[in-house]
Amino acid sequence: MIHCDGLVKIYKIADLEVVALQGLDLQVESGELMAIIGNSGSGKSTLLNMLGGLDRPSAGQLTVDGKNLLTMSEKDVVRYKRETVGFVWQNNGRNLIPYLTALENVELPMLLQGKRKRERALELLEAVGLSHRRNNKLNQLSGGEQQRAAIAIALANHPKLLLADEPTGSVDTKMANQILDLFRQLNREMGLTVVIVTHDPMLAKKVDRVVAIRDGKTSSEMLRRKSYEQELIHSEEGVEELEGESHVEYAVLDQAGRLQIPTNYLESIGADRSNKVQVILEDGKIVLLPPK
Known part of the structure; x- marks a missing residue:
């Protein structure tokens, strides 16, 4: 689904050049549920913006679902953002229009494509457990409910890739767990590829692969030792997983044989x-x- 090869992003501010990504390599398979972690300034948000078609790479290769985001025309980028990718922001003000109801917010992306599918919108609100709040506006929804509505909006146009930027950053631990379980459910039932940017270490227990970015490059990967479903079964049987043993961490070698220690x-x-x-x-x- 995602192929990044030697990805570079340079921002120019006046006479100053800031290198946000410096030769990043990343592969994400179709139907994968994975997370990207890293400290502030590591380049993870820059990568997410480029995957979402919100920014262009400076050099390297970036393809998503077979589409080359480096050479794509502006018209094709607009189509890509409408049809291929869905985006969930941490700031719900970017996800929702406050004077519309939850149902109208979910319908809006479909209206932009010249379609009106109330049935589809109702199905999505049902899928995220929000059908009972369909006629409520932004200020009548809790933070967790707003984030669930944002996920329904991101799914309105049947995207193949769902990108989430700190989706649990503004909710409590209980709601964060519910939102992450919802991502797993959507990934499993819809075959959706989900990429989540986060600094929350708890999220690593819910996904199968965690990629760490440091100084604009992929520095390590954590892979799950056994499936999340198997861990749930063991938990129900009274078999406790030792802390820190759910994943094994690997350093990432670049094409020149370099790694970050x-x-x-x-x-x-x-x-x-x-x-x-x-x-x-x-x-x-x-x-x-x-x-x-």
Whole structure:
């Protein structure tokens, strides 16, 4: 579904150039449910904006559902945003029009395509558990209900890819869990590809793959040891999963064989104050040692 190869994004502010992405590589399979994490300024929001057609790459390759977002015309970008991708923002003011009801908000994207499908809108509100609030406006909905309405809006035009920017950032833990369970349900029942940008470590327990971005590159991936459904079964049977063992973390090698070593790892071997480490091959393992 998503193919990023050597993706670069440079912003120019007056005479200053800011490199937000510097050679990022990423593959996302169709029907995958995954999360992207990273500190502020790591480049994760920049990547999400480019996947959503809201910004253009400066260099590299970016294809989504076979469409080249680097060379796409403005007209095709508009069509892409209407038909291929759905977006859920953290700020509900960007998701919902306050003077419309929940039902009218969900209908709006379909009206923009020259269609009016109240039945489809009602089905989506039912799918996100909000049919009983269909005639309520923004100020009559809780934060969690607003986010559920936003998800229904994002699904209005049958997108193949759903992008969510910090979707649990403005709700409490209980509602966050319900929203993440809803993403899993939509992913499983609709075959929807879901990419979530977050800083919430709890989310890692709900998705199958977590990609960490640092300094504009993919630095590591965490893959689930066994499916979330299997973990639920074990939980019901009284078998507790040890904290931190649901996923295994891998460093990501780029095409030139480079990888990012976590700072705390380097500090632990006394290599934090130098830009050099010894690399030796020992008993089939690659070992990093501080400089002598």
